[in-house]
Each structure stands twice: as C-alpha cells, then as structure tokens.
Amino acid sequence: MSKARHLIVPLLLAAGLAACDQNAATAENAAATDGAEATESGNTAGMATAEADIAAANQAAAPAATEAAPAKTQAATIAALPLKRGYYVESDTPCGQASNATTTLLRRNGIGGARDFCEFKKIEQTGPNTYRVTEACGDLQDNAPPETSTSVYSLTGDTAFTAKSEHGWERSARYCAQSSMPPDWRGNDISDVTG
Structure with a gap:
C-alpha cells in the first residue's frame, strides 16, 4: 500500500x-x-x-x-403662358405700324407669325415671371417637320414678354389690341385660335 x-x-x-x-x-x-x-x-x-x-x-x-x-426650385408645369391671347408686335414698333415681320399671334397652343408657328409642347414656370417653354417650331411654307427647342419667356404683366431661344435669338414684344393694328389685321377673325 x-x-x-x-x-x-x-x-x-x-x-x-x-x-x-x-x-x-x-x-x-x-x-x-x-x-x-x-x-x-x-x-x-x-x-x-x-x-x-x-x-x-x-x-x-x-x-x-x-x-x-x-x-x-421645382419647375411647375402649367397649361398656358399667362399672357393675353392675340397680336403681339415687336417692342420698338408702334401697333399701328405693325408688319408681317414684326407681328406674331399668340394662340391657345402656341405663337407664330406670317411664315412660322411654334406649338407649345410643355410650359414650366421657373420663377415668378419666368417660363421655360418647349416648343416645336416649323416654317409654314416648308414641308419639313417642326424642330423642337426650348425658349425662356420673361413676362411683364400679362401683355409683354421677352423670349430667348436656346439657339441664341431673342425677341421682345407687347400686346396690341386688334383694333389698334393696321387694316389688314383688324378684319381677321382670330377668335377660333385665341378663345
């Protein structure tokens, strides 16, 4: 043990x-x-x-x-520019001396002169008086399809604007009552496109 x-x-x-x-x-x-x-x-x-x-x-x-x-800022899409519809004449031309070269007609769906027309495709308000407009513009005497571009419209009240195209052209115009236009424009019935 x-x-x-x-x-x-x-x-x-x-x-x-x-x-x-x-x-x-x-x-x-x-x-x-x-x-x-x-x-x-x-x-x-x-x-x-x-x-x-x-x-x-x-x-x-x-x-x-x-x-x-x-x-x-968010751009709000709107239906139409807040401008009176009717004749607009270049800012430096008196209404009574308007010509085909200085006159455009603002319609419900666009703006145009004697030779061209721009249909508004989209209108966006980008500021209190500023609008970015996408438009399809074409020559009324040409069969080519319209070209789409963008212009910026700066409004002065509801009777004047300055439009600047992305291509560089600029146009300033103001509203002229039809009764103040030369005789060739006074007699036109534009109610079907402006009403």
Missing part, C-alpha cells in the same frame, strides 16, 4: 500541477481576451466618438453649404 501511496501522491501532484497550469493558461487567455475586448471596445468607443465628431462637423457645415449653393 505504501508503494501505491507513493505512486498516487506524485500522480495527484502531477494532476494538480497540470490543472494549475491549465487554469493559468485559461486565466492568461481570459486576460488576453479581456484586453482585446477592452482594446476593441476602446477602438469602438473611439470610432463612435470620431463618427460623432464628423457628424457634428457635417451638421455645422450643412447650413453653410446650403447657403453657398443656389436653391434648386
């Missing part, structure tokens, strides 16, 4: 030491894991703080950026 005791004690001692070493290794691993978690937690907290700082800086800069950039 004493031999067995001599064997058991060293075995127990070895087993105990092995258990102690395992516990020590486990403790070291746990400490390392806790340290890594603490570092990761510190990094996460640091990142969260950095992200919060960036968000605060962006929020502070946002009003300045908004003020610096011009506001984009």
Whole structure:
C-alpha cells in the first residue's frame, strides 16, 4: 500500500500541477481576451466618438453649404403662358405700324407669325415671371417637320414678354389690341385660335 501511496501522491501532484497550469493558461487567455475586448471596445468607443465628431462637423457645415449653393426650385408645369391671347408686335414698333415681320399671334397652343408657328409642347414656370417653354417650331411654307427647342419667356404683366431661344435669338414684344393694328389685321377673325 505504501508503494501505491507513493505512486498516487506524485500522480495527484502531477494532476494538480497540470490543472494549475491549465487554469493559468485559461486565466492568461481570459486576460488576453479581456484586453482585446477592452482594446476593441476602446477602438469602438473611439470610432463612435470620431463618427460623432464628423457628424457634428457635417451638421455645422450643412447650413453653410446650403447657403453657398443656389436653391434648386421645382419647375411647375402649367397649361398656358399667362399672357393675353392675340397680336403681339415687336417692342420698338408702334401697333399701328405693325408688319408681317414684326407681328406674331399668340394662340391657345402656341405663337407664330406670317411664315412660322411654334406649338407649345410643355410650359414650366421657373420663377415668378419666368417660363421655360418647349416648343416645336416649323416654317409654314416648308414641308419639313417642326424642330423642337426650348425658349425662356420673361413676362411683364400679362401683355409683354421677352423670349430667348436656346439657339441664341431673342425677341421682345407687347400686346396690341386688334383694333389698334393696321387694316389688314383688324378684319381677321382670330377668335377660333385665341378663345
């Protein structure tokens, strides 16, 4: 029995030491894991703080950026230009001296002169008195299909406008009552296109 005791004690001692070493290794691993978690937690907290700082800086800069950039306004599509329908004569020509070259007729669906007509395809209000008009324009004496382009109309009340085409031409005209026009225009019945 004493031999067995001599064997058991060293075995127990070895087993105990092995258990102690395992516990020590486990403790070291746990400490390392806790340290890594603490570092990761510190990094996460640091990142969260950095992200919060960036968000605060962006929020502070946002009003300045908004003020610096011009506001984009939504263009409202409307059915017709808010102008009186009828004859419009170039601004520098008296109504009583109008000619084919200086006169246009504003109709329900477009505007045209003696040789051309522009049908309004889309009218968008872009400002208090400003309108972007997509129009299909064609020569009345030519069989070529109309060409679509965009013009910007700036209105002065409901009786005058300046139109600027994307192609570079510009025209300013004002409303002339039919009764103030030369005799050739006074007798025309335009009610079917202006009413």
